[in-house]
Amino acid sequence: MPYERHNIARMTGYTPGEQPDGVDVVKLNTNENPYPPSRVVMETLRTIDGDKLRRYPNPTARPFREAAAELHGVSPQQIIATNGGDELLRLVITTFVEPGRPVGTVEPSYSLYPVLAAIHDTPTLEVLLDDEWAPPAPEALAQTWNDAGAQLAFIVNPHAPSGRLMNTDELAAVAQAFNGVLVVDEAYIDFVDPAFAHDTVPLADRFDNVLLLRTMSKGYSLAGLRFGYGIASAGLVEPMQTKTKDSYNTDAISQALATAALEGQSKASRTWAAVRDERKRVTAELITLGLSVAPSQSNFVLATVPDSFGGGAGAVYESLKARNILVRYFDADRLRDKLRITIGTPEENTALLKTLRDLL
Numbered sequence: 001m002p003y004e005r006h007n008i009a010r011m012t013g014y015t016p017g018e019q020p021d022g023v024d025v026v027k028l029n030t031n032e033n034p035y036p037p038s039r040v041v042m043e044t045l046r047t048i049d050g051d052k053l054r055r056y057p058n059p060t061a062r063p064f065r066e067a068a069a070e071l072h073g074v075s076p077q078q079i080i081a082t083n084g085g086d087e088l089l090r091l092v093i094t095t096f097v098e099p100g101r102p103v104g105t106v107e108p109s110y111s112l113y114p115v116l117a118a119i120h121d122t123p124t125l126e127v128l129l130d131d132e133w134a135p136p137a138p139e140a141l142a143q144t145w146n147d148a149g150a151q152l153a154f155i156v157n158p159h160a161p162s163g164r165l166m167n168t169d170e171l172a173a174v175a176q177a178f179n180g181v182l183v184v185d186e187a188y189i190d191f192v193d194p195a196f197a198h199d200t201v202p203l204a205d206r207f208d209n210v211l212l213l214r215t216m217s218k219g220y221s222l223a224g225l226r227f228g229y230g231i232a233s234a235g236l237v238e239p240m241q242t243k244t245k246d247s248y249n250t251d252a253i254s255q256a257l258a259t260a261a262l263e264g265q266s267k268a269s270r271t272w273a274a275v276r277d278e279r280k281r282v283t284a285e286l287i288t289l290g291l292s293v294a295p296s297q298s299n300f301v302l303a304t305v306p307d308s309f310g311g312g313a314g315a316v317y318e319s320l321k322a323r324n325i326l327v328r329y330f331d332a333d334r335l336r337d338k339l340r341i342t343i344g345t346p347e348e349n350t351a352l353l354k355t356l357r358d359l360l
């Protein structure tokens, strides 16, 4: 006899990207930073003593929140620390959505959103992006969500899986017109070209319904740590901080390391620049090979593979895998002819490009 709730029995879980055990894999499938964490993070790890583990951690990761608040020019009350950005996504649904009321998203988007909504027994309302991965005009997008009674909506920006960037004026217009909480999932924001001067933090001050999601997983090379945070008005943070999050949702080691990572930001920012340089090179070379590539402000690119190229995207994915190169293939509408390729080190990218050339 199944003991699950009906909605859990009905739903399908999230499929994470492959995480192979072997080290001989060129791993370009889950958008990790190809460079190691900063030295200050590793030094902090070495100095953690047993007493820190004997005791419970700070329940709200206060030292981390203070460091993040200083970095972003907001107050610590505007920061919530979570066990990866994924925990924050779950928390916002738990806190702001009545079960049964829809969660707004765009399609395609991060495939965890509908899974988390299904766990909450709530539908998702997916607004289709156009062929350039752009949403409808901000007011129209918000209106669609409002008409359906959505209390919460997700916009991933830069967009995943394409890397397209929505500017802050567009985001502000959505926030202004939307009646619910707008979560701007900025998992990949560190890789945006500084030439855009893309700064969304003022939105969290200006609008009481905007929550920005950040993660240490990508920009800070700490996907294994599981640490993320949100930036929002104090009023939006408060119910999550005091009521809906687990009492000790982030552990003592991850708090210490995430705080050190913010202090070592200059090293991390050099990895962002290196990824941007390689993004430019990989994009240009993929286009030379005959693939089309959506302009990306993220640490991955979405490449369309013509059927004439190695049998199409699915076949190329398998051929690369057979040669120990992992990229991401989504067997989903509008993505079946595409590969999402994480930007790796120059050597990893060169290995990928050479193998693709061989497959031609």
Ligand SMILES: Cc1ncc(COP(=O)(O)O)c(C=O)c1O
Binding pocket: 030, 031, 083, 084, 085, 086, 087, 110, 156, 160, 185, 187, 214, 215, 216, 217, 223, 226, 227, 228
């Ligand atoms: C769009 C997006 N949002 C959020 C996350 C959450 O990342 P994490 O839980 O590692 O912080 C990811 C991870 O891949 C992502 O792709």
